[in-house]
Amino acid sequence: MIQEYLFLTPVASIIFALTVASSIYSFSNPQVLGEMMLHPYSIYRKKRIYTILTSGMVHKDWGHLLFNMITFYYFGFGLEKILIQVSDWGHLQFAIIYISSLILSDIPTIFQHKNNPGYYSLGASGAICAVLFSYIMFDPKMMLGIFMIIPMPAYIFAVLFLGYCIWASKNSRDGVNHDAHLFGAISGVIITLLLYPWIFKHFISQF
Numbered sequence: 001m002i003q004e005y006l007f008l009t010p011v012a013s014i015i016f017a018l019t020v021a022s023s024i025y026s027f028s029n030p031q032v033l034g035e036m037m038l039h040p041y042s043i044y045r046k047k048r049i050y051t052i053l054t055s056g057m058v059h060k061d062w063g064h065l066l067f068n069m070i071t072f073y074y075f076g077f078g079l080e081k082i083l084i085q086v087s088d089w090g091h092l093q094f095a096i097i098y099i100s101s102l103i104l105s106d107i108p109t110i111f112q113h114k115n116n117p118g119y120y121s122l123g124a125s126g127a128i129c130a131v132l133f134s135y136i137m138f139d140p141k142m143m144l145g146i147f148m149i150i151p152m153p154a155y156i157f158a159v160l161f162l163g164y165c166i167w168a169s170k171n172s173r174d175g176v177n178h179d180a181h182l183f184g185a186i187s188g189v190i191i192t193l194l195l196y197p198w199i200f201k202h203f204i205s206q207f
Contacts (some may be wrong), residue, residue, distance in 0.1 A: 022057040038121040056124040101130030105184035126180035130188025137178035
């Protein structure tokens, strides 16, 4: 089973394994967690720039990790399988979508909190939203189980999700980085369009 995953979806497998291992290790090592978290104040001053990447490898707690990894399991591995069917460079393109979106999703947060030394952020949610929305571009009518219960076509979920992120980024005080979710999703769509210009017509043709 593991060999099958490594053969068919090597990039997703490596990302999954590194994220889970790094997160679990950091749970019991607060100093390591602190060093890996996104710190806009330092990044804006050209320090700890590496945290743009490492912050996506750690999570706040088990609930945060499980939610993100379950989503990644279904759509990250699924997206890489789709990409290798439509391109000889599918594995590389999956890596580009994930890593580029991880970086791009943090840029608004870095500028917003560049003068706040007490602000830290962590989690792979921005990149995972990118993977999810990239997947939706290929199969907009697939059914998603919202909260594992409510069935909903993916394109309707996408509209509601983006609307909620826009609202929450302005009004919510729950400590969640909604900007990263929003810009991660947008990054996933844009990068997918750049890699596969025909995907827009494919998306429209599904309706």
